[in-house]
Amino acid sequence: MATYLLRRLIGAVLVMLAVSTLVFFMIRLVPGDPIAAMLADAGDAATREAMIRRLGLDQPLIIQFFKWFAGILHGDFGASIYGSNQPVSDILLTALPKTLSLAFLSFIIAIVIAVPAGIISATRKNTAADTSVSLFAFLGLSMPDFWLAILLIIIFAANLQWLPAIGYQPLSAGFWEWLSHLILPAIAIGTGFSAIIARMIRSSMLEVLQADYMRTAASKGLTQRVILIRHALPNALIPVITVIGIAFALLISGAVVVENVFSIKGLGRVLIQGIQNRDYPVVQGAVLLVSAFFVLSNLVVDLLYAVIDPRIRYS
Template sequence: MTAFLIRRTLGAIAVMWAVATLVFFMLRLVPGDPIAAMLADAAGPEAEAALRAKLGLDQPLVVQYGLWMWNALQGDLGASIYGSNQPVRTILAEALPRTMSLALLSFLVAVVIAVPAGIISATRRNTPADAAVSLGAFLGLSMPDFWLAILLIIVFAANLQWLPAIGYVPLSESFWGWLEHLILPSIAVGTAFSAIIARMIRSSLLEVLKADYMRTAKAKGLKERAMLWGHAMPNAMIPVVTVVGIAFALLISGAVVVENVFAIKGLGRVLIGGIQARDYPVVQGAILVISAFFVFSNLLVDMLYGALDPRIRYD
């Protein structure tokens, strides 16, 4: 296991370096010049050259890349080239807790809905309960998250006035304020993911329930609950864990549309705003953080494989 973790850690570092390198050079290929966008049309070549030199954009690309990579290794992701030159670390530090909070609560909503729904659908195949779960999963996958978000705002914020419609309150200020501002967005985001996970649990569990060892356990007189939780679920969870890991990483990357609907300035909104403004340091820093979460999620999934199935070894 130790050798496996070392190999995967080195591989993760290589992946993040490759992602950072690709993003750095591909951003420079996007049409448009941030200097021209920042300056007024009346600005002369002298002002443009001075600003380009101030931001370090007058140097060759290789030099810019080397400086940025060296600073990134020391934890310095640069500063935004717009506004007050705010450090990228500060921008990400403000946005990341909001996205993490939304992702964790959305993930919790998805799991709470999906696990019982998937088990009921698999153990009661071709029954009204199975049909109801399948219909709910179909609706969950079909509904756009922004449409569900607007519907939740109309019902619970505008009409019933139970929950706030927009905004975000940090957890450090108020737990209940933090929670009530995230209930509606987490339901809007988690519903679609719960449908995906429920369908995967149903499919995987049905395959396991048909296995010979399950019939043998039933012939021995093992209780249905013990068969389900002691034999079926651990073996059915391998593909489910893979999907859950990918889903969580996608949640971390930011539910951009839902964040905009609820006016939550999370990582997704920061990334989209940076791309639209050609703010190179912000985009590079945001993608680096997102790629780190994807790599960490994949590593965690690989480690869970061995915990769920003792037959899996990393030799």
Template sequence: MIAYIIRRLIGAVLVMLAVATLVFFMIRLVPGDPIAAMLADSGSPEAREALIRRLGLDQPLLVQFWRWFTGVLQGDFGASLYGSNQPVADILMTALPKTLSLALLSFIIAIAIAVPAGIVSATRKNSAADVGVSLFAFLGLSMPDFWLAILLIIIFAANLQWLPAIGYAPMSEGFWEWLQHLILPAIAIGTGFSAIIARMIRSSMLEVLQADYMRTAASKGLTHRVMLLRHALPNAMIPVITVVGIAFALLISGAVVVENVFSIKGLGRVLIQGIQNRDYPVVQGAVLLVSAFFVLSNLIVDLLYVVIDPRIRYS
């Protein structure tokens, strides 16, 4: 197991190196000029040349890449091309807690809905409960998260005035204040993911419940609850864990639309603004950070396989 983890970590480092190289060169293939965007129509040719030299954009691409890459190896992601040349690390560390908080709460809501819904749907196949879960999954997959977000704002913020409509409150201001600002966007994001996971659990549970060892467990006189929780659910969770791991990584990077609806400047919003502004260092740093979450998520999923099913061993 330790040797496997070491190999995976080495592979993760190689993946991150490849991502760093690709994002550096591919962002520069996007049409647009950061200097033109910064100066608009007000800059003279002299001012343009001076700004290019100050930002180091007059150097060959390979020289620029080497300077940025060696900085990343030392924990320096460079500085934003805009504003007061704020370090990219500071921008990302300001946005990351907001995105992580939103992703974690959305993930908890999705799991809290999906697991019992998927189990009930599988154990009561073709019943009213199964039809209800299938209908919920259909609606959850069909509704755009931004539409659900707007609907929640209209109901709970504008009409009932129970919760704030926009903004983010850090945990330092209190748990309730933090939860009030995040519960609506978390529901908007988590509902769609809960539908995906619930359908996955239902499909996997139905397959497991028809297995021979489940009939053997029933012939031994085990109760339905023991059969379900100790035999069916752990075996059914193997493919579900894969989907859950990918879903959590997607929550980190895919909440940009809902973040904009609720005016939360998280990681996704920072990335989109960086692309719009051609802010190369910000885009490079954000993509690297998101890639790191995907790599880490895949490693955790592989390790959870062993925890859930002791028969799985990595050699």
């Protein structure tokens, strides 16, 4: 197991090295000039040249890259070149709890809905329950999350006035304040992911339930509950865990539209604003952080593979 973990960690480090290199050079291929975005029509040529020198943009790209990379190794992501020259780490640390809270709650909602729905659909194939789950999955995949978000605001915030429509409150302000501001966006995001996971669980469970060893387990007199929980579900989890791991990583980076609908300045919104402002350090830091979550999710998924099926760690 230790060797397996070491291989995965080395692979994760190499991926992050590649991502850090690509994001640095590719952001500079985006059309636009950060100095022009900062100064607009307010600066002359001398001011522009002074700004370029202050930000170090007059140096060769390779020098800029190594300086930025050396800063990352020391935990310094640089400073925003747009606005108040705020450290990128402060901007990301302010946005990250909002995105993580939203992603976590969306993930819980998706799992709570998807796992029972997928199991019921698989064990009651071609029944009314299976049809209902399939219809839910179809609607969940078809509805854009921003449309569902607006619909939830109209019903629960504007008409019923049960929940706030916009904004975010930290957990330190109280559990209900935190939950009440996140429940609507979490439902809007989690519904679509629950449909994907439910369909995957159904498909995987149906394949496992038709295996020979499942008939053997039934012939031994095991109850349906034991067969499902101890035999069918663990063997069906391998492809499901892959989807769940990818889904959680996507929740970290893919909630941009919903964050804008609910005026939550999370990581996705910071990234979009950074791209619009040509704020290289912010974009580089945000993309690197999102990439780290993808790499971490894949690493956790790989380790869960080895836990569920010990044969994987030797292959």
